[in-house]
Amino acid sequence: MELQKAVFPPIIAVFNHKGGVAKTTTAGNLAACLAAFGYRVVLADLDAQGNATGSFGILPLPPVGAMDVITGRVRLDEALIPTSFPGLSLLPATTQLRTAEQELGAHERSHLALRTAFASQNIAAHAHIVIIDCPPSLGTITGNALAAAAAVLIPARPDPYSHEGLVNTWHEIKRLRQNANATLNVAGILLTMTGEDTTGGDVARSMRAEFGDQVYAIAIENDPKVTEAAQMGVPVSVLDPDGGAGLGYLQATAEMITRLRRHARHDIHALAEPLPLITAQNTLRDWRSRLPGLQRRAGANPAWTAVQIANEDADDLPSAPPPARTEAPRQGFGWGALLLMLLLGGALGAAVTVFSYKDIAGH
Ligand SMILES: Nc1ncnc2c1ncn2[C@@H]1O[C@H](COP(=O)(O)OP(=O)(O)O)[C@@H](O)[C@H]1O
Ligand SMILES: [Mg+2]
Numbered sequence: 535m536e537l538q539k540a541v542f543p544p545i546i547a548v549f550n551h552k553g554g555v556a557k558t559t560t561a562g563n564l565a566a567c568l569a570a571f572g573y574r575v576v577l578a579d580l581d582a583q584g585n586a587t588g589s590f591g592i593l594p595l596p597p598v599g600a601m602d603v604i605t606g607r608v609r610l611d612e613a614l615i616p617t618s619f620p621g622l623s624l625l626p627a628t629t630q631l632r633t634a635e636q637e638l639g640a641h642e643r644s645h646l647a648l649r650t651a652f653a654s655q656n657i658a659a660h661a662h663i664v665i666i667d668c669p670p671s672l673g674t675i676t677g678n679a680l681a682a683a684a685a686v687l688i689p690a691r692p693d694p695y696s697h698e699g700l701v702n703t704w705h706e707i708k709r710l711r712q713n714a715n716a717t718l719n720v721a722g723i724l725l726t727m728t729g730e731d732t733t734g735g736d737v738a739r740s741m742r743a744e745f746g747d748q749v750y751a752i753a754i755e756n757d758p759k760v761t762e763a764a765q766m767g768v769p770v771s772v773l774d775p776d777g778g779a780g781l782g783y784l785q786a787t788a789e790m791i792t793r794l795r796r797h798a799r800h801d802i803h804a805l806a807e808p809l810p811l812i813t814a815q816n817t818l819r820d821w822r823s824r825l826p827g828l829q830r831r832a833g834a835n836p837a838w839t840a841v842q843i844a845n846e847d848a849d850d851l852p853s854a855p856p857p858a859r860t861e862a863p864r865q866g867f868g869w870g871a872l873l874l875m876l877l878l879g880g881a882l883g884a885a886v887t888v889f890s891y892k893d894i895a896g897h
Contacts, residue, residue: 540653543803544794545664546721547683550690551706552699553670556726558585559760559770560689560783561667566769567787568663569621570817571808576614576661577624580648580675582634584627586667590617591767592626599628603655604647604678605637610655619772619821623660634675645677645714652682658803663794672706680707681714684802685721687790689754692725692738700741717801722793724786725753750789754782768825775818784815 548561558581565577579586584595592615602608603625614623630637638644657664666679680686688703690696700723711718723745725738742749757779763770774780791808798804808814 541658541801541803542652542682542684543658543661543663544685544805545652545657545666545683546790546794547666547668547676547679547686548689549668549676549680549686549703549706550688550699551670551672551702552691552696555691555696555699556689556754556760557670558589558667559764560687560724560726560754560786561665562586562589563769563771563779563783564687564787564790565622565665566619567771567784567814567818568665568791569619570771570784570814570821571787571791572814573621573662573805573808574660575622576657576664577622578664578666578679579625579627580631580679581627581667581669582629582631582675583669584629587624587626589764589767589769590624592624593767595628596626597628599626599630601628601630601634601637603651604634606651606654610651610657610660614660618824631669631675635673638674638678644674645681648678649682662803663805676706677710677714680710680718683715683718684799685719685794687721688723689726690723690741691727692734692741694733694737696737697741700745717799719797720748721790723749725749727756728753729756750786752782752785752789754779754786757782766825772818772821773825775815775822780818781815784811784818788814 546564548557548564550557561577561579565575568575577586577590578600580600587593587595587599596615598608598613600613603610603613610625614625616623638647652664666683668676668679686703686707688700690700707718707720723741725741728734728738738753755778757770757774757777759774759777760770760779763773766773769783770777771780771783775784788808788811791805795805795807809817
């Protein structure tokens with residue numbers, strides 16, 4: 535079938551089994567930073583909560599969005615919403631995502647609906663790279679995201695219980711590789727909301743020891759600007775491009791681009807060389823400087839456009855790649871958990887070997 539032959543842009547699903555680990559924050563900021571690096575980006579919000587859509591100031595959720603594309607009711611170009619950040623468009627969430635299970639049914643190919651839609655709608659004509667914000671659950675929608683994705687990026691918060699979330703996430707990836715997407719890679723583990731506290735530092739160190747260079751060198755620190763940015767309807771990398779989390783996300787994006795470019799695949803369009811980091815940072819600063827004109831769209835009869843920044847050149851989309859260019863803690867972290875961690879560490883070590891990016895991405 536055509537699906538087999540379709541060549542996709544890199545599609546990165548941001549997923550972790552756990553909620554509250556900064557999946558949505560990471561997806562929105564990666565998308566904005568990728569646009570600043572010169573790529574055309576589609577951010578697909580597949581979480582019925584619509585936080586990624588809302589984090590770009592689009593509230594309430596629009597009537598048409600990702601689910602309509604998945605079911606083939608509307609064309610991709612009818613559902614995409616341009617943002618004021620040149621190069622970045624949104625495939626918004628709609629409330630219909632809540633009933634995806636019923637709508638897509640339980641037949642064995644239901645998880646391929648998004649991949650099929652992206653292939654038939656030629657997603658490559660719209661994006662050099664696609665970022666998908668996934669819900670924390672492992673239902674039909676996440677299955678669709680992981681079946682369409684080239685790789686999954688796992689944000690992980692270094693708290694004592696995040697290990698369990700990582701284990702579950704690895705298992706889900708393994709299951710998906712067996713059943714739905716044999717070439718699904720891991721695009722890495724990004725530590726988020728890191729702080730000064732000793733426990734978090736210990737957990738972060740043990741995760742690095744266990745998962746090796748799957749863990750990004752850059753970690754995203756705890757930064758109150760993230761919440762402020764979300765409330766304003768802009769990514770923190772735009773609101774505060776020189777701050778802890780803002781600059782962290784720019785650097786994490788650079789790291790992701792390097793990882794993706796290192797592992798070319800015949801069925802995935804190669805990413806062109808990005809603009810230099812300083813250029814991307816200046817672009818974010820430029821977007822930041824226009825923010826005072828930002829208007830949050832809300833109310834009963836909104837125009838379905840993303841937030842407007844004082845921006846005369848929103849049409850300057852690069853048409854081609856740049857030329858050269860809460861879960862409450864249960865209890866303390868006891869010996870039982872440590873033993874479990876050691877046991878699972880062995881199993882995961884094997885899993886990492888099996889799924890090592892090299893292996894997977896090589897062919
Ligand atoms: N680096 C950070 N510093 C401070 N708060 C953060 C950071 N990253 C995310 N948050 C906040 O944590 C909460 C959960 O983040 P979110 O991205 O919605 O997680 P998820 O999508 O995994 O549920 C949000 O309120 C968000 O603003
Ligand atoms: Mg989320």
